[in-house]
Amino acid sequence: MIKSNKSITFKIATDGSSASGKTTGAKLISKRFNMNFLSSGSLYRFCALKILKNKNIYNKIFINQIVKSITLKKLQNKKLYSPEVAKLSSIIAKKPFVRMALKSFQISFVKKYKLVVVEGRDIGSVIMPNADLKLFFTCSIKEKARRRHKEFKSQNKKITLKEVKKSLIQRDKEDTKRKISPLIMTKNAVLVDTTKLSIKELDRKLTGLVKKAIIKKYGNL
Ligand code: C5P
Numbered sequence: 318m319i320k321s322n323k324s325i326t327f328k329i330a331t332d333g334s335s336a337s338g339k340t341t342g343a344k345l346i347s348k349r350f351n352m353n354f355l356s357s358g359s360l361y362r363f364c365a366l367k368i369l370k371n372k373n374i375y376n377k378i379f380i381n382q383i384v385k386s387i388t389l390k391k392l393q394n395k396k397l398y399s400p401e402v403a404k405l406s407s408i409i410a411k412k413p414f415v416r417m418a419l420k421s422f423q424i425s426f427v428k429k430y431k432l433v434v435v436e437g438r439d440i441g442s443v444i445m446p447n448a449d450l451k452l453f454f455t456c457s458i459k460e461k462a463r464r465r466h467k468e469f470k471s472q473n474k475k476i477t478l479k480e481v482k483k484s485l486i487q488r489d490k491e492d493t494k495r496k497i498s499p500l501i502m503t504k505n506a507v508l509v510d511t512t513k514l515s516i517k518e519l520d521r522k523l524t525g526l527v528k529k530a531i532i533k534k535y536g537n538l
Contacts, residue, residue: 326431327531330440333454334489336461338511343436345520346527353430357437360419362397363387365405377414384418400476407491416498439498441506450530451506460512461485
């Protein structure tokens with residue numbers, strides 16, 4: 318819909334709990350509207366993976382070095398999506414120096430491009446408070462656990478549905494209750510409940526929401 322030669326600036330923040338469908342949703346938007354995509358969760362996961370490799374030892378200098386080394390390509394590493402990395406990423410996400418280093422990375426990304434969709438927990442509240450569109454994803458815990466378990470199974474990871482559910486509940490609790498940049502739905506965000514939506518239905522819904530918001534900003538293109 319958006320041709321890159323048009324001088325349009327449109328920035329979308331998508332937030333939501335773990336496995337709520339926000340990554341899938343943000344990727345669908347990025348593909349359909351030719352937008353630059355960033356999963357901020359992958360940044361926390363990248364740091365967590367490096368920390369695990371460093372025998373769980375880390376400080377501000379170590380984190381700053383890791384953040385300097387991040388490239389978008391490195392964020393596609395499949396190793397970032399293991400249960401151990403997920404667990405540690407939520408723990409380090411509570412540290413102000415980790416959030417600060419990753420905040421600068423995210424802000425530069427958002428500034429660099431005119432068409433951007435970023436997903437995470439604090440995108441609409443902290444990283445892009447002036448986003449053109451804010452989406453907040455939600456989904457029942459039963460469906461979230463089913464989806465994540467299916468994902469792990471397809472990667473031959475040995476983990477039960479019960480364990481997946483438990484770790485999602487724990488991670489959501491850590492992300493919602495933390496003092497610094499907790500997961501919150503901002504007042505101007507649009508709620509997207511993915512519990513009963515197929516990918517096709519989600520795509521249709523998001524396309525409608527984004528088109529409406531672009532028209533609101535620019536009129537019919
Ligand atoms: O979204 P994803 O599950 O990949 O994120 C991994 C972890 O990174 C989350 O559980 C959360 O603790 C942390 N995170 C965060 N703020 C963000 C994105 C992710 O604290 N904007």
